[in-house]
Amino acid sequence: MSLLTPNPGLIFWMLVVFLLVVFILSKFAWKPILKGLKDRENEIQGALDLAEKTRAEMAQLKSDNEKLIAEANAIRDQILRDAKDASDRTIAESKDKAAVEAQKIIETARETIRNEQALAVSKIKKEVATLSLEIAEKVLRRELADKAAQEKLIADLATSARLN
């Protein structure tokens, strides 16, 4: 059957043409096309890798930032706490100081008052003695002048003394 009998002429042309096509396409088509495809794949892969790297860097940076912020916060808290402590201490100290000072002032004032009091009492005592002496002198002078009046006075004195 001629359908199943290969024709030598056609085999010859087929070999020549097909091998030529393989050669020409390999050299002028497949090489640049496959190279272009590969280059582009590498490029895309490179870009993806870069993006991945950048993202990792960003994440690193972010975590660094967070760490920094946390540290700064901690330091701030520390500083605030220290300041508060310091102020508290100062306040407490000044309070104590003021209290001591006040105590001292009060003490001094008391001392002064006591001294003044003693002075005043001694002065009053002196005054009273002087006045008593003067009164006694005056009474004596009057008594010596009038005997009836003297008696009466003594009586009055006696009554009043009893009433005291």
Added chain:
Amino acid sequence: MYTHLRRFFTIALIAATCVFNLPARADEPTQHEAEKIAQAVNEEEHKIEHKLEEHEAKFNIGEMIMHHIADSHEWEFSRGVVLPLPVILYSEDRGIEVFMSSNFHNEHHEYNGYHLVHGESEQIVPVDEARKIYDFSITKNVASMLISALILILVFTGVASFYQNSKGKAPKGFASAMEVIILFIRDEVVKPNVGPKYEKYLPYLLTLFFFILINNIMGLLPGSANLTGNIAVTMTLAVLTFIVVHLNANGNYYKHLLAPTGVPAPLLIIMIPVEIVGVFMKPFSLMVRLFANITAGHIILLSLFGLIFIFQSFVIAPVISLFALFLNFIEIMVAFIQAFIFTLLSSMYIGSAIEEHSHADHGH
């Protein structure tokens, strides 16, 4: 209607018997009888042509199909529209002779001592039976192959220039359409089947795929040649794959062929012939698969169109046309599938021949 059917079956039966008898007839010619038979064939053919001209209804579907599937020395686009093609003959006494096939257009189909025999397929025979000639004519198939080769080269050098001129740019236009197919062949067909050394075989396999594909599709065009449905073409492709496989096969492949591992010695008597037959069976199956698929598709389509001419009915024609349209779509699919399968199997054969077995590295 019944008579039409009966006529169809009778013609089909006659065509079938003709087809089955032809090889017997082709083998017959001996030195002295050949001329007579050639003359008889010629006369018969004259009669057929005469009948066809005189009555279109007496139409031989088997002959029509064979005429469309077979190769020819001229390109007939439709009845009467014929492109003559160069005939190149080589004989020891006359050397190379080149002339146009239109020179055979005369009463006896004879020119310069050669006779164009229209049989089941065309053949140029010298009038002097003692001479031996080699026919290297640019036949319809060769012409179609040259056109497809030209298209392939133009298309893919065009695509290649895109990659050279616009490096680092996104693919667009025709290049991106081709890129999809190229990437499919590379990543889905060649890479997984050939293995890590696939890049060496990629140009051959890509050319194989696109060559088969474009010729399958061109074969579907009306008035075109049936190149991939020709056994010479598929044989050449299969033999090339066979050569590529066996030139690159490593020691493991040949060792496995002659001494399959894990086979008991008595079984080797059976296994070695089986393995060796398998080696030749692979390209043989490649050859027959492509040839049979494409030829069968053409025969089905041509039979359908032939039915229109047999029935000559306005009722049948649209129905058959619709069915032929449907089959044409299937044939387009087959064109892709067969190109894909040929490439896939070639890659698998190459892959199995160059595969490195880990257990075979002891000898190195």
